[in-house]
Amino acid sequence: MISLLLEPFEFGFMQRALLGACLVSLACATIGVFLVLRRMAFLGDALAHTVMPGIVLAHFHQFNLFVGALAASLLAATGIGWLSRRESIREDTAIGIVFTGMFALGILYMSSRRSFRDFTHILFGNVIGITGLDLLILAAVATVVLLGILLLFKELELTSFDPRYAAVIGLSSGKVRFALLILCALAVVAAIQAVGVLLTAALLITPAATAAQLTRRLLPMMIVSVAVAFLSCLIGLYTSYYADLASGATIVLAALACFLVSLGIASARRGRVQPDSGVRESGAPESNTAR
Amino acid sequence: MIHLGYAGRHHAHPVPAAPALEVRNLSIRYAGAEEDALDRVSLTAEIGSRIALVGPNGAGKSTLLKAVAGLLPTPPDRVRIYGNAVGACHHRVTYLEQRSEVDWHFPITVERLVMTGRYVHLGWFHRPGPEDRRIVLTALERLGLASLAKRQIRNLSGGQQQRALLARALAQEADLLLFDEPLTALDFETQEAVLAVLRELHQEGKTLLMATHELDRLEADFDAAYRFDRGRVRPLA
Numbered sequence: 001m002i003s004l005l006l007e008p009f010e011f012g013f014m015q016r017a018l019l020g021a022c023l024v025s026l027a028c029a030t031i032g033v034f035l036v037l038r039r040m041a042f043l044g045d046a047l048a049h050t051v052m053p054g055i056v057l058a059h060f061h062q063f064n065l066f067v068g069a070l071a072a073s074l075l076a077a078t079g080i081g082w083l084s085r086r087e088s089i090r091e092d093t094a095i096g097i098v099f100t101g102m103f104a105l106g107i108l109y110m111s112s113r114r115s116f117r118d119f120t121h122i123l124f125g126n127v128i129g130i131t132g133l134d135l136l137i138l139a140a141v142a143t144v145v146l147l148g149i150l151l152l153f154k155e156l157e158l159t160s161f162d163p164r165y166a167a168v169i170g171l172s173s174g175k176v177r178f179a180l181l182i183l184c185a186l187a188v189v190a191a192i193q194a195v196g197v198l199l200t201a202a203l204l205i206t207p208a209a210t211a212a213q214l215t216r217r218l219l220p221m222m223i224v225s226v227a228v229a230f231l232s233c234l235i236g237l238y239t240s241y242y243a244d245l246a247s248g249a250t251i252v253l254a255a256l257a258c259f260l261v262s263l264g265i266a267s268a269r270r271g272r273v274q275p276d277s278g279v280r281e282s283g284a285p286e287s288n289t290a291r
Numbered sequence: 292m293i294h295l296g297y298a299g300r301h302h303a304h305p306v307p308a309a310p311a312l313e314v315r316n317l318s319i320r321y322a323g324a325e326e327d328a329l330d331r332v333s334l335t336a337e338i339g340s341r342i343a344l345v346g347p348n349g350a351g352k353s354t355l356l357k358a359v360a361g362l363l364p365t366p367p368d369r370v371r372i373y374g375n376a377v378g379a380c381h382h383r384v385t386y387l388e389q390r391s392e393v394d395w396h397f398p399i400t401v402e403r404l405v406m407t408g409r410y411v412h413l414g415w416f417h418r419p420g421p422e423d424r425r426i427v428l429t430a431l432e433r434l435g436l437a438s439l440a441k442r443q444i445r446n447l448s449g450g451q452q453q454r455a456l457l458a459r460a461l462a463q464e465a466d467l468l469l470f471d472e473p474l475t476a477l478d479f480e481t482q483e484a485v486l487a488v489l490r491e492l493h494q495e496g497k498t499l500l501m502a503t504h505e506l507d508r509l510e511a512d513f514d515a516a517y518r519f520d521r522g523r524v525r526p527l528a
Contacts, residue, residue: 160394217398
């Protein structure tokens with residue numbers, strides 16, 4: 001049994017894949033918690049699509065795919081932020097316009113080169129193919145995302161639940177939101193390597209949604225979210241190795257399985273506690289709300 | 292470490308001898324509206340005074356409070372707060388909305404919610420210190436919320452929510468308090484508790500501007516009252 005678990009990781013590419021998965025989980029699952037709590041889940045998917053032209057350009061002109069993806073997603077995040085600054089365009093509208101436009105640009109470029117075949121690993125990810133340089137870039141991205149969250153934590157928190165009070169004390173929700181967009185763009189670029197453009201949203205959203213079922217506190221939620229993301233990557237890698245299946249798909253389906261389990265746990269808990277009594281979740285044996 | 296305030300500049304000091312709030316000929320019209328929400332409104336609140344804003348719903352009370360809180364764009368020089376322009380000293384002004392837009396399902400404790408009242412003093416990148424925690428604890432105690440400090444805000448009753456927001460206003464240690472009907476939808480007991488805190492704030496020299504429906508209490512609890520009617524304002528004797 002032990003050898004069965006260890007065998008895949010005797011290979012260098014599997015070790016790199018595991019380390020890469022770990023870094024991707026750190027970057028995505030933490031920022032994902034804010035996306036879920038702010039009801040911005042759609043954003044992750046959209047940003048993932050916007051990197052297409054960057055990746056295609058990088059592929060044809062032989063520079064690092066990360067650099068292309070990063071440039072494209074930062075451009076898109078800036079574009080979305082800039083468009084939705086005016087009152088006549090809501091953010092979801094801006095996202096819809098920018099992400100389809102960028103995706104189309106990518107397809108246009110591909111079709112002009114009459115080459116769609118090389119891009120399956122962009123669409124579906126290839127965590128097994130991670131190189132040493134990719135790992136370095138992933139580590140840098142994860143560090144920047146975590147540092148960003150750490151530095152802006154109290155502002156991210158306040159603008160998430162009470163943007164009006166933030167405005168009263170002169171804290172611009174727009175600025176914080178833009179910073180969140182940029183951090184999210186970074187996380188997306190990391191995730192694309194692991195699961196590809198089409199499935200990236202899963203690494204941002206599903207682990208965070210799973211954690212939100214299991215805990216009601218912000219910091220534990222982020223920790224559980226990272227753990228779920230990493231566990232999903234691990235299960236996904238094993239399944240991919242032994243059953244010879246696409247790793248991006250197995251990772252996402254493992255995350256989905258985690259989410260379903262958390263749903264089960266949450267409803268089992270609710271069954272034991274009276275709904276909305278609030279006493280259990282707060283952990284305080286105080287009876288003020290139970291009137 | 293340097294202090295980086297949210298508004299990007301240092302907090303302005305009060306101008307000597309200036310009133311806490313001076314509004315001169317302020318008119319505000321919402322986009323697409325036929326009439327002014329505020330029509331050439333003027334009023335003055337001396338430091339330490341308690342001003343009641345009365346009148347029917349939609350008469351402009353909330354619009355005035357929002358304008359002073361900096362939530363609506365105002366023409367320059369129409370509103371002076373301690374002699375400064377709106378937004379020059381965010382820490383000195385706090386605003387309690389009639390219906391808060393707080394996401395009460397957000398995972399945060401009562402204690403941390405009240406702590407956000409300290410953020411204007413902390414600015415970017417600074418974390419709350421022992422002094423901030425002491426101020427938060429005092430605010431919680433004054434509103435009888437100390438035992439609920441670790442509770443998630445989603446598990447508060449309506450009255451407790453309102454008290455938590457008031458505790459945050461106390462934690463901010465603002466000098467000009469803008470309260471929009473803070474007593475509506477509160478049970479009698481909570482109303483009394485809130486009124487007691489308001490009286491204490493008055494004794495501490497705070498200035499209070501409050502929209503209210505409690506006409507029978509005007510003389511006991513306020514130094515002056517203004518009646519709002521379709522955007523126009525006149526002082527009540």
